Amino acid sequence: MTGSNCRPSRCKRDALPTELIARKRSLVRCRWSYIILQHRTNHGQPTTDGGYQRTETNNGSADCDDYGPGERGRGKCLGESGNCCSWRPVLAGRPREMLWAHPDFAGGNQRPSGSGIPLLFPFPGRIGQARFSFAGRDYQLEPGDAFGNAIHGFVLSRPWRVVEQTPARVVGEFQASIDDASILERWPSDFRIRVSYEVRGHELLSNIRFENTGDGPLPCGFGTHTYFRLPLVEGASPEETLVYAPVSRIWELHDMLATGQMRPLSDATMLAGRALAGRTFDTSYTGLQTESDGLVHTWLREPRSGRTVTQRFDTSFTQCIVYTPPHREAICLEPYTCVPDSFRLTAKGHATGLRVFAPEEAYETSISLEVSG
Numbered sequence: 001m002t003g004s005n006c007r008p009s010r011c012k013r014d015a016l017p018t019e020l021i022a023r024k025r026s027l028v029r030c031r032w033s034y035i036i037l038q039h040r041t042n043h044g045q046p047t048t049d050g051g052y053q054r055t056e057t058n059n060g061s062a063d064c065d066d067y068g069p070g071e072r073g074r075g076k077c078l079g080e081s082g083n084c085c086s087w088r089p090v091l092a093g094r095p096r097e098m099l100w101a102h103p104d105f106a107g108g109n110q111r112p113s114g115s116g117i118p119l120l121f122p123f124p125g126r127i128g129q130a131r132f133s134f135a136g137r138d139y140q141l142e143p144g145d146a147f148g149n150a151i152h153g154f155v156l157s158r159p160w161r162v163v164e165q166t167p168a169r170v171v172g173e174f175q176a177s178i179d180d181a182s183i184l185e186r187w188p189s190d191f192r193i194r195v196s197y198e199v200r201g202h203e204l205l206s207n208i209r210f211e212n213t214g215d216g217p218l219p220c221g222f223g224t225h226t227y228f229r230l231p232l233v234e235g236a237s238p239e240e241t242l243v244y245a246p247v248s249r250i251w252e253l254h255d256m257l258a259t260g261q262m263r264p265l266s267d268a269t270m271l272a273g274r275a276l277a278g279r280t281f282d283t284s285y286t287g288l289q290t291e292s293d294g295l296v297h298t299w300l301r302e303p304r305s306g307r308t309v310t311q312r313f314d315t316s317f318t319q320c321i322v323y324t325p326p327h328r329e330a331i332c333l334e335p336y337t338c339v340p341d342s343f344r345l346t347a348k349g350h351a352t353g354l355r356v357f358a359p360e361e362a363y364e365t366s367i368s369l370e371v372s373g
Contacts, residue, residue, distance in 0.1 A: 074086070074087075074088045074199065076106075077170060077172070081112050081118070081119075081155075081156055081157060081158065081159070082119050082155065082156075082160040082174065082195055083112070083115070083117055083118055083156065084099070084116055084117045084197050084204070084206070085099065085101040085105055085115055085116030085117070086099055086101060086116070087099045087199070087204045087369070089199075089201075089202045089371055091202070091307070091371065091373075096233075096234075096371075097229055098229055098232075098309060098369070098371055099116055099226070099227055099228065099229055100115065100227040100228070100229040100230075100330035101227065102114060102115050112156045112157040113151070113152050114227075114325070115227060116226075117206075117224055117225065117227075118152065118156045118224070119156055119195060119208075119222075119224060119225075120152045120153045120155075120156060120223040120225060120336075121153045121154070121155050121191075121193050121210060121220065121221075121223075122153055122187060122191055122193075122210075122218070122219070122220035122221065122222075123153050123220065123221050123338075123340075123342070124152060124221050124222060124223025124225075124321075124334070124336040124337070124338065124340065125151065125152065125223065125284075125321065125336060125339075125340025125341070126145065126147075126150065126151050126256055126257060126340045126341055127141060127149060127150040127151075127340070127343065127344075128149055128341045128344055129143075129148055129149060130142060130144070130148060131150075132344065133343065133347070134188050134219055134343060135188065135217065139187065139188070141186055142186075145256065147255045147256060147257075149255075149256065149341075152225070154176070154180070154187075155174045155193055158174065158180050159179060160172040160173060160174045160179070161173050161174070161178075161179065163194065164196075169196050169197060169198035170196065170197055170198075171194060171195070171196040172194070172195055172196075173192065173193070173194045173195075174193050175190070175191070175192040175193075175213060176190050176191055176192075176213075177190045177213065188218065188219060189212055189213075189214030189215070189216045189217060189218040189359075190212070190213045190214035190215075190218075191210060191211065191212060191213060191214065191218055191220065192210065192213045193209070193210045194208075194210075194211075202370055202371050202372065203368055203369065203370045204368070204369040205366065205367075205369075206224075206366060206367050207364065207365075207366045208222065208364065208365050208366065208367070209362060209363070209364045210222060210357075211357075211360070211361070211362035211363075212357040212358060212359050212361050212362070213359075213360075214359060216359065217356050217357065217358060217359075218356065218357045218358075218359075218361075219342075219354055219355070219356045220354075220355055220357065221336060221337045221338030221342060221353065221354055221355065222336070222337050222365075223317075223319075223321070223334055223335060223336035223337065224334060224335060225323075225332055225334050226311070226332060226334065227325070227330040227331075227332055228300055228309060228330055228332070229330055230276075230300075230328070230329055230330055230331060231302060232300060232301070232302040232305075232307045232308075232309060233305045233307050236302050236305070238276065238328060239275065239278055239328075240275050240277075240302070240303055240304075241275065241300055241301065241331070242273050242274065242275055242276075242299075242300065242301040242302075242303055243274065243300060243322075243331065244271060244297075244298060244299045244301070245285060245288075245320050245322065246288055246289040246290075246291075246296060246297065246298070247265070247285035247286065247287055247288055247320055248264075248265065248286075248287030248288075248289070249262040249263065249264060249265070249285070249286050249287040250262065250263055250269055250283055250285050251284040251285075251286060251339065253284065257341050257344075258284060258339055258340060258341060260345055260348055260350050262286065269285075271322065273301070275303075276324070276331065279324070280324050281322040281323055281324045282321075282322075282323050282324075283321065283322050283323075284319060284321055284339070285319065285320045285321070285322060286318065286320075286339070288315075288317070288318065288319075288320060293312075294314070294315070295312045295313060295314055295315075296312070296313050296314070296315065296317065296320075296335070297310055297311070297312050298310070298311045298320065298333045298335075299311065300331065302373075305373055307371065307372070307373035308372050309369060309370070309371045310369070310370050310371075310372070311333060311335070311367065311369055312367070312368045312370075313335045313365070313366070313367045313368075314365055314366070316337050316363070316365050317335035317336060317337050317365075318336070318337060318338065318353040319336040319338065319339055319353065320333060320334065320335055321333075321334040321336060321340075322334070335367065336353075337353050337355065338353035338355070339352040339353060339354075
């Protein structure tokens with residue numbers, strides 16, 4: 001669960017079909033095809049067939065959501081964007097969806113940043129006016145919001161490749177020079193990002209590795225935009241959900257960009273296990289604190305049942321964005337490794353968390369989600 005710098009070896013790429021992804025105890029979805037792996041036990045013991053049942057469909061419509069005896073959880077990934085758009089652990093004997101996604105999301109007809117777990121790289125959040133300067137060169141990006149800012153990087157809306165699949169997990173990869181070379185005109189260096197997902201009991205585990213595959217320095221940041229489905233328990237009130245993040249300050253925003261000024265928390269922005277209670281967030285938090293395990297913990301809790309979803313990540317994530325979509329059926333707790341619009345703020349002397357990697361330098365980190373109760 002800790003990040004580490006490493007020098008990668010140049011490994012041979014697995015020649016796996018792009019449209020197929022599979023994961024232990026999971027339904028993993030891409031736009032054209034599904035592979036379903038169901039983990040089953042017989043009174044707590046593995047079945048004689050190894051506990052897996054594989055079903056494949058290419059019609060883009062069937063979910064095959066009938067859970068077998070002993071199955072403990074499933075997940076779904078959209079191969080078109082590396083987005084894990086469903087996580088359904090079995091709780092109190094019944095599967096319960098813990099992520100929110102629009103019903104048409106898998107069809108490619110919805111915003112890539114609006115469902116599941118969007119992956120934000122090489123920049124999370126916004127870059128002001130969709131332009132930045134680095135190492136004496138100016139770069140122009142695509143505007144993506146109402147203010148003309150670029151938003152959430154390149155990889156959440158482009159096809160990924162499957163580079164590994166086993167009964168236990170799925171690994172997807174995106175490299176700019178291979179998967180969309182036009183990015184190289186808009187970013188200082190080539191890059192590769194590789195993300196794995198694994199369902200393990202009541203946990204959803206992801207490991208993230210990003211690498212400078214170019215010839216020059218790679219400035220970058222990473223974040224996730226997880227839509228946690230509310231309520232956590234059927235029949236509960238979403239507004240009673242308790243929200244916790246160990247933060248101490250917020251960035252002052254103008255047109256959704258940090259001004260460089262930070263403010264203390266107010267009653268309206270406090271996240272110390274208070275109820276959502278109608279509050280609306282699109283708020284950039286900083287000053288994160290770790291628990292005794294050295295990790296940052298955020299959580300959501302349904303107060304009557306005690307059901308809790310905990311997110312854990314290491315200290316390479318220095319920011320946490322909290323967002324409530326207008327439909328109020330979800331809340332996003334988004335760990336970022338850097339402040340949005342980091343280039344501008346760094347040039348003004350602010351500590352932002354923006355990382356710059358030398359050629360062949362790589363970094364690994366991980367995020368875990370766990371539900372209890």
